[in-house]
Amino acid sequence: MRTQVGIIGAGPAGLMLSHLLHLQGIESIIIESRTREEIEGTIRAGVLEQGTVDLMNATGVGERMMREGHFHHGIELRFNGNGHRINMHELTGGKKVTVYAQHEVIKDLVAARLKAGGEIIFNVGDVSLHDFDTLAPKIRFRKDKNGDLQEINCDYIAGCDGFHGPSRPSIPATIRKEYQKIYSFGWLGILTEAPPSAPELIYSNHERGFALLSTRSPEIQRLYIQVDPKDDIANWSDDRIWWELHERLATKDGWKLIEGPIIQKGIVAMRSFVCDPMQYGRLFLAGDAAHIVPPTGAKGLNLAIADVQVLARGLDAFYKSGKTELLESYSAICLRRVWKAERFSWYMTSMLHRHDDHTPFERGIQLAELDYVTSSRAAATSLAENYVGLPMEWPNASDEGSFTLKRLIS
Ligand code: RFL
Ligand code: PHB
Numbered sequence: 001m002r003t004q005v006g007i008i009g010a011g012p013a014g015l016m017l018s019h020l021l022h023l024q025g026i027e028s029i030i031i032e033s034r035t036r037e038e039i040e041g042t043i044r045a046g047v048l049e050q051g052t053v054d055l056m057n058a059t060g061v062g063e064r065m066m067r068e069g070h071f072h073h074g075i076e077l078r079f080n081g082n083g084h085r086i087n088m089h090e091l092t093g094g095k096k097v098t099v100y101a102q103h104e105v106i107k108d109l110v111a112a113r114l115k116a117g118g119e120i121i122f123n124v125g126d127v128s129l130h131d132f133d134t135l136a137p138k139i140r141f142r143k144d145k146n147g148d149l150q151e152i153n154c155d156y157i158a159g160c161d162g163f164h165g166p167s168r169p170s171i172p173a174t175i176r177k178e179y180q181k182i183y184s185f186g187w188l189g190i191l192t193e194a195p196p197s198a199p200e201l202i203y204s205n206h207e208r209g210f211a212l213l214s215t216r217s218p219e220i221q222r223l224y225i226q227v228d229p230k231d232d233i234a235n236w237s238d239d240r241i242w243w244e245l246h247e248r249l250a251t252k253d254g255w256k257l258i259e260g261p262i263i264q265k266g267i268v269a270m271r272s273f274v275c276d277p278m279q280y281g282r283l284f285l286a287g288d289a290a291h292i293v294p295p296t297g298a299k300g301l302n303l304a305i306a307d308v309q310v311l312a313r314g315l316d317a318f319y320k321s322g323k324t325e326l327l328e329s330y331s332a333i334c335l336r337r338v339w340k341a342e343r344f345s346w347y348m349t350s351m352l353h354r355h356d357d358h359t360p361f362e363r364g365i366q367l368a369e370l371d372y373v374t375s376s377r378a379a380a381t382s383l384a385e386n387y388v389g390l391p392m393e394w395p396n397a398s399d400e401g402s403f404t405l406k407r408l409i410s
Contacts, residue, residue: 003029003119005315006139006154008127008167010039010120012102013287013304014160015109016055020312022116023059026319029152030120031127031141033161036110039122043191043264045102046214046222047201047298049389050095052305061108069100070215075387077352077374078204079367081252084374085200091377091384099201101216102301129170132157133281155282158311160304162288163273171280181272181346183294185209185353186229188267190241192221194260203296204249205370209354210296211248213257221260224295226353229269238262270294270349272342277331284311284330291338296352297345302389307334309392336393344386 005021007014010032018028032039048056048069056062073089073096089096113120125145130138139152159167168176195218202213209226216222225244227236242259249257273292278285287304314327326333351369355362373379 001029001150001152003027003152003154004319005156005158006137006152007031007158007160008129008139009159009161009165009287009289010034010106010110010122011160011162011287011304012105012109012301013289013308014158015106015113015120016305017158017160017286017308017312018113018118018120019059019061019109020308021315022113022118024312024316024319026315028118028158029154030113030118031124031139031152032120032122033124033127035123036120040103040107040110042103042106043101043189043222043266045295045298045301046099046216047302048098048100048105049299049302050097051389051392052302053098055305055309056105056108061112064104064108065098065100068104068217069098071096071098072200074200076198076200076202077370078202078249078251079206079370081250083202083251083255086374086380086384086387088384088388091381092388095388097298097388099215105301127161127166129157129159129167129283132170132283135282137282156315157283158308159283159285159289160287160308163292165289167283167289168275168285170283171275171277171285175277175280177276179272179274179276183229183270183272183349183353184356185226186231186267186269187212187224187295188227188231188233188236188241188265189222189224190262191216191264192223192260192262193219194221194258195219196221197256197258202249203348203352205352205354205366206248207354208244208248210352211245212296213249220263221258227267229267231267233265233267236265241265268295272346274335274338274342276335278307278334279327279331284327286311286334290334291342293341293345294349295345296348297341297387299341299345303338303341306337306392310334333393337390340386340390 005028007030074087076083124141126142128140137157204211212224214222275290278290286307293299317323317326
């Protein structure tokens, strides 16, 4: 098999990259280790930044999101039994976030790729990357997990295979610098069949631990509580989960959390991670393959989409004019944004979670931070501009090839 860009992984990064490349007239093949049903059914992110929403709309995959998504102009920070609204819309000059589930984004992108004749090979096994330090990279894999060995010959490889995929470890260890922080807590997430308890997301700092109220639709809500990441979900009966949620979200003014049947539950660990560089030879890492953030800032999917916008521009410049400057700067451009999202996600996580090793002094500082960010316009503006998403920064604007959103729409 031969294509221009071989893409490993059909998550948001791989699918959006393939979609953008197609709109630029560049061929790609995606290989994915899971089935279509699995990728379209995995419950993960929910909050899309303004820039992600704008890109989906500009590239023709935003129609269902605009119909079924929920547009939030603020978030609530809750502590000491009181809620404080951060008016993101007002503080950011009219920006908002959209709550639309990641697996719906995946469904929309898969449908768009297949409709346009794009090739996604699901359920592959034994994936390995070869010769990406030459002009002729190759990806090898087995169809249907253990079928015959197949090979994709390509000009470039995009490693969009998430944190546990084979792309990042293919970069020689002597080249890779990895930065990591593992948190001592995780999130227990549930989906429940209930109407929304509040019009916007609520992030609650409570002595028993963090809680988050989010939504999916008028009928389905998404909620999280801070737990021990090593805990077994079998220890968490539905009654115990609801009891903790009621405790951690309670307010002094008697706000009511609406319960419903729990239809899905699971525990995820939390880490911060950055790989530098995000490229080696003709291999480019994008999304969770290169960096992980704790979900408190709602940034992971959005960072993945930001990375592939840079990569798609770089590839466009190469195929249109042979220029490689943008591709060579890929890692440096992405990492500036990545580190800012790492900082924000770490900040939100530190401010909102219970830290078992905190002294009373550190707990006092944490409450002072919450008090400050909910009472100072300057501090609230900083939180709001990060939450809705920092703008994309493009160096050498005149030297970027012909990729523009305007061109993609026309
Ligand atoms: P993904 O989504 O992990 O996709 C990688 C794909 O690669 C496949 N793969 C392979 N394919 C072929 N060969 C192999 N050897 C392969 N190994 C793996 C995998 O099967 C998979 O399909 O990475 P990508 O595309 O970089 O996207 C990243 C996002 O998924 C992730 O950052 C977000 O889900 C993070 N996240 C959130 N991000 C947000 O922007 N907003 C949110 O509100 C938000 N909430 C969350 C989140 C993540 C969460 N969890 C579960 C960690 C909430 C939670 C609870
Ligand atoms: C979600 O709805 O899944 C969600 C919302 C906000 C976050 C993380 C996840 O910060």
